[in-house]
Amino acid sequence: EVQLVESGGGLVQPGGSLRLSCAASGFTFNSYSMNWVRQAPGKGLEWVSYISSSRSTIYYADSVKGRFTISRDNAKNSLYLQMNSLRAEDTAAYYCARAYCSGGSCQWYFDLWGRGTLVTVSS
């Protein structure tokens, strides 16, 4: 089955760190660019970060730049998000999302999403 499964969420104090993981299965992970998208409770979607299939290109939203680090291990079919210096406003469900890719070219929209993992930043 083609799926993405996030893990690693939880309760963390302000200023703390957390590492999220996303396990991919059912498709050729190393052929796809991947993203993290988050959603604060009762709010809309916010794109967080992007990593290309070869890890050569990485982008971040301004709101997390310098604090979050995206990475991937193609051998393990896994995507990661290292989150440092966490703030209350980082509280959200974090989704792993696959970019649509075809013929070696990827587009900036998301054709597969995980169910999300909840991160709560609170003292």
Add this chain to the structure above:
Amino acid sequence: SDKLTQPPSVSVSPGQTARITCSGDALAKQYAYWYQQRPGQAPVLMIYKDSERPSGIPERFSGSSSGTTVTLTISGVQAEDEADYYCQSADSSASYHVVFGGGTKLTVL
């Protein structure tokens, strides 16, 4: 501007047509994409490149574009269509890269 604006809510009766708009300067030169999110679930891609429908998405969902506004149209709305709908655009050359609209809550009366 990188902002996409959607109405907070749209209400329709079953069988009627729902139209959800999304406006923003980015849409004049970039494609729009639409996602459906039911409560407690992950988003699902409904429309890509303004008006294309992924396989498995019912034909009652369609998209259109005019200038800086795109529209998601749901014809013959069904109770199961009640959900939040988000538009999205992207510009890899811009600082924001990916932008989502604020979302529209579709209520089926």
